Amino acid sequence: MKKALLTLTALVLLASTASARTWDDIKKSGTIKIATEGAFPPFNLLKGTQLTGFEVDLANALAKQMGLKVQWITQPFDNLLIGLNQDRYDFVIASHGITPERAKAVDFSNPHYCTGGAIVSKPGGPKTAADLKGKAVAVQVGTTYLQNVSKVAGVGSVKTFPKDTDAQAALMAGRVDAWVGDKFTGLDLVKAQKGKVVQGDLLFSERIAMAVKKGNSSLLKELNAELAKAMQNGTYAKISGQYFGQDIRCK
Numbered sequence: 001m002k003k004a005l006l007t008l009t010a011l012v013l014l015a016s017t018a019s020a021r022t023w024d025d026i027k028k029s030g031t032i033k034i035a036t037e038g039a040f041p042p043f044n045l046l047k048g049t050q051l052t053g054f055e056v057d058l059a060n061a062l063a064k065q066m067g068l069k070v071q072w073i074t075q076p077f078d079n080l081l082i083g084l085n086q087d088r089y090d091f092v093i094a095s096h097g098i099t100p101e102r103a104k105a106v107d108f109s110n111p112h113y114c115t116g117g118a119i120v121s122k123p124g125g126p127k128t129a130a131d132l133k134g135k136a137v138a139v140q141v142g143t144t145y146l147q148n149v150s151k152v153a154g155v156g157s158v159k160t161f162p163k164d165t166d167a168q169a170a171l172m173a174g175r176v177d178a179w180v181g182d183k184f185t186g187l188d189l190v191k192a193q194k195g196k197v198v199q200g201d202l203l204f205s206e207r208i209a210m211a212v213k214k215g216n217s218s219l220l221k222e223l224n225a226e227l228a229k230a231m232q233n234g235t236y237a238k239i240s241g242q243y244f245g246q247d248i249r250c251k
């Protein structure tokens, strides 16, 4: 037992001290490994075997500017930052809001978009934070939606789902009174459901960024430079326009 415990400790130590690939290592290899969830439309979505979405197109464009091939890895949202710290990929782009807690575990790039968490319900349902009093709310696990809904005074119950789309489905099925999710995702849901749901207030605003392993400053610098370039050369505006009909960069 003692021996097994020691081995486990050693493994944890090894994992945490192993180093992430630096920008030089990545450049030499010719391929960058990027992780996302693939279940968060319209930002990252696996359609059959095809990854698409605003963040997928943006990251592919950044890699193209870098002259690199991309190897995409998909992981449940809740595992993404853990895998990053285990060096399973070079960076994560999956709509992570920059929070003080996450910033302790990983390093964030400059934001690639700005957004907020919005309340969505059926007509006549809760539309404001005050309306959530005593109500059941669906959110994706591990998200800033969960964190912020839990802070609402008097909220009835918060039900968590592994995927954001499952939380939306719970609202549609009438199993909860409201869903809190990204405001752009919410607009798409309202459109797709043709008035069966309506978007209410924003509960909070957030800046969304890519994450690298803590301390991987050479890759962070490169990502920030390529993002700035894409924001200047029209690439960012074009991709954003395709998905949202507007430029969603932070102003």
Ligand code: ARG
Residues within 6 Å of the ligand: 037, 038, 039, 040, 044, 077, 094, 095, 096, 097, 098, 140, 142, 143, 144, 145, 164, 182, 206, 208
């Ligand atoms: N923006 C929210 C957060 O920072 C939700 C992100 C969810 N991303 C995803 N790929 N499901 O927690």
